Amino acid sequence: xxxxxxxxxxxxxxxxxxxxxxxxxxxxxxxxxxxxxxxxxxxxxxxxxxxxxxxxxxxxxxxxxxxxxxxxxxxxxxxxxxxxxxxxxxxxxxxxxxxxxxxxx
Amino acid sequence: xxxxxxxxxxxxxxxxxxxxxxxxxxxxxxxxxxxxxxxxxxxxxxxxxxxxxxxxxxxxxxxxxxxxxxxxxxxxxxxxxxxxxxxxxxxxxxxxxxxxxxxxx
Numbered sequence: 031x032x033x034x035x036x037x038x039x040x041x042x043x044x045x046x047x048x049x050x051x052x053x054x055x056x057x058x059x060x061x062x063x064x065x066x067x068x069x070x071x072x073x074x075x076x077x078x079x080x081x082x083x084x085x086x087x088x089x090x091x092x093x094x095x096x097x098x099x100x101x102x103x104x105x106x107x108x109x110x111x112x113x114x115x116x117x118x119x120x121x122x123x124x125x126x127x128x129x130x131x132x133x134x135x
Numbered sequence: 136x137x138x139x140x141x142x143x144x145x146x147x148x149x150x151x152x153x154x155x156x157x158x159x160x161x162x163x164x165x166x167x168x169x170x171x172x173x174x175x176x177x178x179x180x181x182x183x184x185x186x187x188x189x190x191x192x193x194x195x196x197x198x199x200x201x202x203x204x205x206x207x208x209x210x211x212x213x214x215x216x217x218x219x220x221x222x223x224x225x226x227x228x229x230x231x232x233x234x235x236x237x238x239x240x
Contacts (some may be wrong), residue, residue, distance in 0.1 A: 033211055035217050037216055101138050106140045
């Protein structure tokens with residue numbers, strides 16, 4: 031695999047699986063490419079939210095707007111240039127119930 | 136580990152190891168945190184370049200300015216919002232000689 035570049039216009043954005051909010055996501059690199067990580071873009075309409083249990087370690091970088099991520103530990107909110115790290119759900123029952131909510135403000 | 140957010144002002148930026156260009160980098164998450172990926176920020180002064188053999192799979196997102204990445208396969212250049220994937224050097228000799236050059240324009 032050689033060096034590649036991607037922008038959001040390269041991604042085929044589809045509704046995030048299992049939810050009906052105005053949130054579209056698309057991967058450009060994933061396990062089919064043989065690499066250890068997936069790379070993708072997402073677009074969240076204003077006021078939309080997504081609740082999910084993290085199956086993988088997720089890193090997000092905000093490019094436009096503002097995004098909040100909430101878990102049972104609290105909420106963090108930030109704007110462009112900010113990274114979020116969302117660890118996969120811990121196998122202990124309390125952590126498994128933790129859910130991540132992403133909401134652009 | 137819970138959800139965390141980071142911005143470039145959180146990173147302790149130091150000169151990239153083994154080079155003397157006006158390029159500063161800093162990790163905020165790495166193997167010491169127990170996760171599978173490292174997360175960091177870098178700041179490249181205009182016209183500076185960095186040549187390295189990739190020891191890991193690297194994903195970069197341009198936040199400001201423009202960045203070029205060159206290998207023996209050619210050069211790709213892009214601006215804000217664009218992602219680059221730079222695979223680790225392939226163990227074959229020809230690939231091991233491949234070097235990545237990052238240069239903000």
